[in-house]
Each structure stands twice: as C-alpha cells, then as structure tokens.
Amino acid sequence: MSKRVAGPEIERLIQLLAKVPGLGPRSARRAALHMIKKKEQLMAPLAGAMAEAVEKVRVCSNCGNVDTSDPCTICTDPRRDGAILIVVEDVADLWALERAGTMSARYHVLGGTLSPLDGIGPDQLNIRQLVARVAEGGVAEVILAVNATVEGQTTAHYLTDQLEGFEVKVTRLAHGVPVGGELDYLDEGTLAAALKSRTAF
Amino acid sequence: MSKRVAGPEIERLIQLLAKVPGLGPRSARRAALHMIKKKEQLMAPLAGAMAEAVEKVRVCSNCGNVDTSDPCTICTDPRRDGAILIVVEDVADLWALERAGTMSARYHVLGGTLSPLDGIGPDQLNIRQLVARVAEGGVAEVILAVNATVEGQTTAHYLTDQLEGFEVKVTRLAHGVPVGGELDYLDEGTLAAALKSRTAF
Numbered sequence: 001m002s003k004r005v006a007g008p009e010i011e012r013l014i015q016l017l018a019k020v021p022g023l024g025p026r027s028a029r030r031a032a033l034h035m036i037k038k039k040e041q042l043m044a045p046l047a048g049a050m051a052e053a054v055e056k057v058r059v060c061s062n063c064g065n066v067d068t069s070d071p072c073t074i075c076t077d078p079r080r081d082g083a084i085l086i087v088v089e090d091v092a093d094l095w096a097l098e099r100a101g102t103m104s105a106r107y108h109v110l111g112g113t114l115s116p117l118d119g120i121g122p123d124q125l126n127i128r129q130l131v132a133r134v135a136e137g138g139v140a141e142v143i144l145a146v147n148a149t150v151e152g153q154t155t156a157h158y159l160t161d162q163l164e165g166f167e168v169k170v171t172r173l174a175h176g177v178p179v180g181g182e183l184d185y186l187d188e189g190t191l192a193a194a195l196k197s198r199t200a201f
Numbered sequence: 202m203s204k205r206v207a208g209p210e211i212e213r214l215i216q217l218l219a220k221v222p223g224l225g226p227r228s229a230r231r232a233a234l235h236m237i238k239k240k241e242q243l244m245a246p247l248a249g250a251m252a253e254a255v256e257k258v259r260v261c262s263n264c265g266n267v268d269t270s271d272p273c274t275i276c277t278d279p280r281r282d283g284a285i286l287i288v289v290e291d292v293a294d295l296w297a298l299e300r301a302g303t304m305s306a307r308y309h310v311l312g313g314t315l316s317p318l319d320g321i322g323p324d325q326l327n328i329r330q331l332v333a334r335v336a337e338g339g340v341a342e343v344i345l346a347v348n349a350t351v352e353g354q355t356t357a358h359y360l361t362d363q364l365e366g367f368e369v370k371v372t373r374l375a376h377g378v379p380v381g382g383e384l385d386y387l388d389e390g391t392l393a394a395a396l397k398s399r400t401a402f
Contacts, residue, residue: 007269013254016247020224021235027223033293034222035251036258036267044255046217050248053214053233054240066237068208092234 010036062133064109064126066091080104083140087130087159089113089147097145105143108133113151114158125155127162134166141169148175211237263334265310265327267292281305284341288331288360290314290348298346306344309334314352315359326356328363335367342370349376 010032018028035043059065060072067073074080074094084105088094094107110125122128133139144159146152160170175193177186186194211233219229236244260266261273268274275281275295285306289295295308311326323329334340345360347353361371376394378387387395 006267006274007257009250009253009257009269010267013247013250016243016250019243020232020247022228022232023221023223029296030293031221031223032254033267033291033296036254036292039255039258042217042220043251046214046221047248047251047255049210049214049217050236050244051252052210053237054245054248056208056210057237057240066207066211066234068210073207090234091237092231095230095234 062129063107064091064111064129065094065107074107080106082106082138084143085130085133085139085141086143086145088145089152089155093145093147110146110155113146113149113155115151122158122162127159130159131162134163134168139168141171144170144172146172148173261310263330264308265292265312265330266295266308275308281307283307283339285344286331286334286340286342287344287346289346290353290356294346294348311347311356314347314350314356316352323359323363328360331360332363335364335369340369342372345371345373347373349374 014025014028014032017023017031018025020028023031035046053068056068057066058068058070060067060070060075062071062075065072065074069076081104084103085108086094086097086103086105087108087110088097089110089112091109094109097103097107108126108130110127110130112120112125114120114122114125130142134142142159142163144156146156156172163170174197175190176197177183177190177194183191215226215229215233218224218232219226221229224232236247254269257269258267259269259271261268261271261276263272263276266273266275270277282305285304286309287295287298287304287306288309288311289298290311290313292310295310298304298308309327309331311328311331313321313326315321315323315326331343335343343360343364345357347357357373364371375398376391377398378384378391378395384392
C-alpha cells in the first residue's frame with residue numbers, strides 16, 4: 001500500500017500469507033481480512049494448529065513421510081501390507097495415492113528426482129534408505145510410482161539398477177488413457193502406450 | 202483421505218486452511234505441505250503473525266477500520282485531511298482506495314449495506330457514528346464510495362437523507378468506463394453513464 005493504513009502487524013500478516021502457495025498478494029489481503037473478521041472461529045485455531053505443526057511435525061526416519069510421530073502413522077499401521085513398497089517422489093504423491101485408496105501398502109518418499117544439473121544426485125535423495133529397507137527383507141514388490149517425466153523415469157531406471165540382485169519385483173505404474181479422458185486431447189506418447197498395453201474387453 | 206495417513210494435527214491444519222478464502226480442499230493440502238517443508242521460514246512466522254493479529258487487531262471505535270491501535274493509524278495520522286470523509290462498505294474497500302492512493306482523506310467503514318431482507322437495518326451498520334462525526338463539525342465533504350450495486354445505492358440514498366441539514370457536501374464516485382476497459386464489453390448502464398458525464402477532451 002502506498003501509505004500506512006494499518007499497523008505493521010497486519011502488513012506483515014499479509015506479506016506472509018502471500019507466500020502460501022495458492023495465495024497471491026491480492027488474495028492474501030482478502031484472506032487476512034476474512035481471518036481478522038473471523039478471529040475466534042478461524043484465525044486463532046489456525047494459528048494454534050500451525051504452531052502445533054511447527055512443533056510436532058517431523059520427517060519419518062523410515063520412509064520420509066511427514067507426520068507428528070516418527071515412525072509415521074503409515075509405517076506403524078499393522079494392517080498395511082509391508083511386502084509392497086510404493087516409491088514416490090514427494091509426500092504430495094503419497095497423499096494422492098492414498099486418496100485413490102486402492103492399496104494398503106507402505107511407502108518410501110524419495111524427496112525429489114535425480115537432477116544432476118541442479119546438483120541432485122543419489123545422495124541428496126532418500127535412496128540409500130530404500131535399498132536398506134529392501135535389503136532387510138520382507139519386501140516382495142517395489143512399485144516405482146514416480147512422475148512420468150524425464151527426471152522421474154531417469155530416477156526409476158537408477159532405482160531399478162540399485163535394486164538389482166535383491167529378491168524383489170520392481171514394477172511401475174501403467175501408462176494409458178486417464179479415466180474420463182478424451183483421446184482427442186491426449187499426446188501421441190500416451191496413446192501409443194495405451195495401444196501397446198491394450199487389455200481384453 | 203480414505204485412511205489415516207498422518208496424525209490428526211496435520212488433518213486439522215488442512216481442514217482449517219481450506220476455510221481460508223482463496224484456498225480449497227486441494228490447495229489447502231498443497232499449502233499445508235509447503236508450509237511443513239518451510240517450517241522455520243514460513244509456518245512458524247505465519248503462526249506467530251496470526252497469533253499476534255488475534256491478540257492485537259481491533260476495530261477502530263472512530264471509523265470502523267481494523268488496526269492494531271484504536272483509534273486506527275488513519276484516524277490518528279495528522280497529515281490526512283480530516284475535512285474529507287470517505288464512506289465505504291468494508292475495510293477491503295478502504296484498502297482498495299488507499300492503493301489507488303490519490304486522496305489523503307479519512308474514512309468511515311459502514312460494515313455492510315442496508316438489506317432489510319437479511320435483517321440489516323441502519324442500527325446494524327456503523328451509521329449513527331457517521332452522523333455523529335459529521336455533527337461534531339470539521340467535515341466539509343462526505344464521499345459515498347459504496348459499491349455501484351442496488352444495496353450500495355440504497356444505502357447511499359439513506360445516508361444522504363441522514364446527512365441532510367448538516368453543512369456538508371455529499372458526493373459519490375463517478376460512473377464511467379473503467380481505465381483500460383473496452384467499450385464492447387461494458388453494460389449499457391455504464392456506457393449511458395459515461396456518455397452522460399462526458400468531459401472535454
């Protein structure tokens with residue numbers, strides 16, 4: 001704002017809110033004002049929840065998930081099938097797969113993909129820990145659920161090499177037509193993969 | 202999520218974030234994850250700024266603005282012209298006018314518009330205080346910067362009636378073509394108003 005219209009506390013709140021993904025400078029102001037109007041119903045509990053998360057959330061030393069306990073809720077869930085390990089790039093991918101909700105497996109979060117140009121090599125990712133988990137035994141299948149990008153696929157190939165020699169099946173997600181997708185809008189690579197992996201009707 | 206993938210603290214954080222305007226359930230998850238990754242740089246300071254705002258922000262008893270001091274920064278700013286009072290519906294409108302930054306006036310925030318169907322009459326708005334401020338003297342002009350909606354205009358008419366009898370000029374914002382706007386996309390009412398209030402080139 002051109003002139004001071006409020007104390008620095010409100011300006012600071014808006015500036016910090018603008019750094020939250022999904023909010024820009026304009027929506028940060030709207031969000032700040034809304035929260036100021038709903039101080040007791042929204043701002044106070046949200047401030048509390050965030051302070052609690054700052055204090056309690058940690059990275060699971062076993063799988064790389066984020067949770068308030070270490071090992072995390074998933075790693076300690078006895079109803080999950082420990083024989084299947086789904087490898088994902090990011091916690092967001094883990095959450096997405098859990099929303100799909102079809103598999104009751106365990107996870108391993110890499111924390112990114114191999115990207116030599118950005119200085120991200122195997123040691124920057126959670127790979128050694130993955131190999132250690134497989135080496136411990138008990139894992140029958142590793143599903144490489146990395147993104148279908150060049151970096152994701154490069155990482156998948158590297159992981160396959162690393163897991164060679166272990167008694168473990170390494171699989172990856174199927175390529176194909178997204179459910180609800182229209183062929184007309186799909187790229188050639190996806191269509192070619194969908195044709196190649198066609199299934200009996 | 203279908204199954205518990207994290208402690209209740211993270212779920213609660215996501216649920217509260219989803220109530221912030223501009224964020225939905227999906228972007229709330231993204232925001233939560235981003236903040237968890239930037240705990241020290243973003244989540245901790247934001248939690249602090251919000252807790253501080255909860256404690257310190259109050260409504261200015263003079264003009265209805267929100268600030269950490271009462272009377273607010275604008276009401277106590279000696280460089281502002283107290284003879285001009287800009288009446289707005291909401292603090293967001295005050296902020297918008299301040300961003301335009303052309304007038305160094307004082308404000309009066311109504312807190313809404315007259316809306317009998319919603320049970321909002323003159324007593325639910327900050328109107329008595331406005332009349333009192335004008336009655337005190339020192340105000341030469343009241344600019345009714347209410348929205349160009351039916352409710353806004355109804356409220357403007359009511360305020361004009363209330364301010365009759367005082368030695369004060371009551372004005373309103375000009376109607377016309379928005380700067381950068383294309384005539385083709387404007388409604389007839391705006392174009393008619395812009396024609397009627399045409400100015401010398």
